[in-house]
Amino acid sequence: MGATFVVTLREAFEASLILGIVYAYLDRMGGRRYYGYVTLGAVVGFLASLALGVTVTLLSGPLVDLGPDLIGLAVIFGAAALLTWHGWWMRQHARQIKGDVQRRLEAALTARRLWVVGLIAFTGVFREGAETVLFLWGLMSQATDTGTWSNVLVGVAGIALAAGLGWAVFRSGRHVSLPRFFAITSVVLLLVAAGLFSTGVGRLQGIGWLPMSEPLWDTSHILNDHGFLGSLFGGLVGYRARPSTPEVVAYLAFVALAGLLVVGPGLARHRRALALAGKRSREHP
Amino acid sequence: MLRRGVLVGALILSVVAGGTPARSADPPEIPLTIENHRFTPEEIMVTAGTSFVLVITNKDATPEEFESHDLRIEKVIPAGKALRLRMPALKKGTYNFIGDFNQSTAKGRIIAE
Numbered sequence: 001m002g003a004t005f006v007v008t009l010r011e012a013f014e015a016s017l018i019l020g021i022v023y024a025y026l027d028r029m030g031g032r033r034y035y036g037y038v039t040l041g042a043v044v045g046f047l048a049s050l051a052l053g054v055t056v057t058l059l060s061g062p063l064v065d066l067g068p069d070l071i072g073l074a075v076i077f078g079a080a081a082l083l084t085w086h087g088w089w090m091r092q093h094a095r096q097i098k099g100d101v102q103r104r105l106e107a108a109l110t111a112r113r114l115w116v117v118g119l120i121a122f123t124g125v126f127r128e129g130a131e132t133v134l135f136l137w138g139l140m141s142q143a144t145d146t147g148t149w150s151n152v153l154v155g156v157a158g159i160a161l162a163a164g165l166g167w168a169v170f171r172s173g174r175h176v177s178l179p180r181f182f183a184i185t186s187v188v189l190l191l192v193a194a195g196l197f198s199t200g201v202g203r204l205q206g207i208g209w210l211p212m213s214e215p216l217w218d219t220s221h222i223l224n225d226h227g228f229l230g231s232l233f234g235g236l237v238g239y240r241a242r243p244s245t246p247e248v249v250a251y252l253a254f255v256a257l258a259g260l261l262v263v264g265p266g267l268a269r270h271r272r273a274l275a276l277a278g279k280r281s282r283e284h285p
Numbered sequence: 286m287l288r289r290g291v292l293v294g295a296l297i298l299s300v301v302a303g304g305t306p307a308r309s310a311d312p313p314e315i316p317l318t319i320e321n322h323r324f325t326p327e328e329i330m331v332t333a334g335t336s337f338v339l340v341i342t343n344k345d346a347t348p349e350e351f352e353s354h355d356l357r358i359e360k361v362i363p364a365g366k367a368l369r370l371r372m373p374a375l376k377k378g379t380y381n382f383i384g385d386f387n388q389s390t391a392k393g394r395i396i397a398e
Contacts, residue, residue, distance in 0.1 A: 003388050003389055007385070007386075007388075056361055056363055057348065057363040057364070060366060065368060065369065068360075068361070069360075072359075077293070081289060081293060084289075085289065130361070131350060131359075131361065131385075134348045134350070134361055134363075134386075135348075135350070135385075135386050137347075137348070138347035138348050138349075138364075138386055139347075141346060141347050141364075142346070142347055202357040203357055203359075205357050205373075206356060206357035206358040206359075207358075208371060208373050211373070212356075212373045212374070212375065212376070214376055214378075215355075225354060226354070226383075234354075240354065241354075242354070242355065244357075257292060258292075
C-alpha cells in the first residue's frame, strides 16, 4: 500500500510541480485571466493519457510495440525544449522588469506565448499520465474487496497530495520578490529540462538507437534511485545512481548550453542595472 | 527556432559515441512470463556481446510495466498481451528489472556473461 502511494505521489508531483510553476508565472505576470490555457493543456494531457492507455490495451502489433516509445521520446525532448524556451523568456522578462508599470506590458507579451505555456502543461501531464492511468486502472480491476479497494483510494490519495504540493508551490510564488521568483524557477526548470533531456538520451539507448554503455559511476550507496527520495529526484531532475556516459554528457552539455540561454552572461550586467535602479529609487523616492 | 534546433542537434551529436555493435542475423528469443505479479524466470542468463529478443507475456488480468533503470527501458505490457523487446548486446554484468506496478513481488535480473 505504501508502495502504491509513493508511485502515484511521485508521478503526479512531476506534473503538479510544473503546473504550479506555470500558474505562478501567469499570476506574477498579470496574466491570471489566462489560467484557462494551462488548465486546458493539462486536461488535454489527461485525455491523451487515457487515449494512449486505451490504445495500448486494445491494439497489438509492431506499431503498438514501438509507438508509445516514440511518442514518449517526442514528449520528453519536446518538453525539454519548451521548458528551456520558457526559461529564456523569463530571463528576458527579468531584464525588463523595473517595477509594476512593466507588468501590464508583460501581460500582453505573455498572452502571445500562451500556447507554449499550455503545451508545457500538456507535456507535464502526458509525460507520465498514460502510465499512471494504466497503473490505477490495473488497481481498480483487481479491486474485489475492501482491502484492494482501499489500495485504489491510497493511489488516489497520492495524486491528491501531489496536487496539494503543486498548489503550495503556486502559492509560495507570491511571497518572493519578482527577480527571485524568476531566478528560482529558471534554475528549477533548467534542471528539470536537463533531466528530461538526459532521460531521453537514456531511452534512445534503451530502444537501441544509441549504443548501450557501462555506468560511469555508482552512487546507489549515497542515494538509491529505487528508493522514494532517489526516484523522486530521478523523475524531477533526472538523477541516476548509475548513469551512462551519454546520459552524463547530455546532462552537463544541456546545463552548460541551455544555462547560457537562460541564465547567461547578461546576469552580471543585469545585477548591476538592478543595483543602480535600486540606488536611484532610494535617492529619489 | 532554428537556433534551438541546431542547439538540440549539436547536443545529440555530442553524445553519440562509437559505432553500433554488430548484431547476429537471428537473435535468440528468451521468454519471460508475468503471472500473479511475479516474473518467471526471475533470473535470465544471456551471452554477453550477443543481442537477443525478450518475449514478455503478461498472463495477469491487469497491465504491468517492465522497467529497468540499468537497461533504460520502461514498457507497459497490457493484460493478456505479449511484447517482443529487442535487447542490445550487453556487456558482462547484472541488470535488474522490476514490474513497476507491483514492485513488492515483481522483480528479476538479467545476467550477461
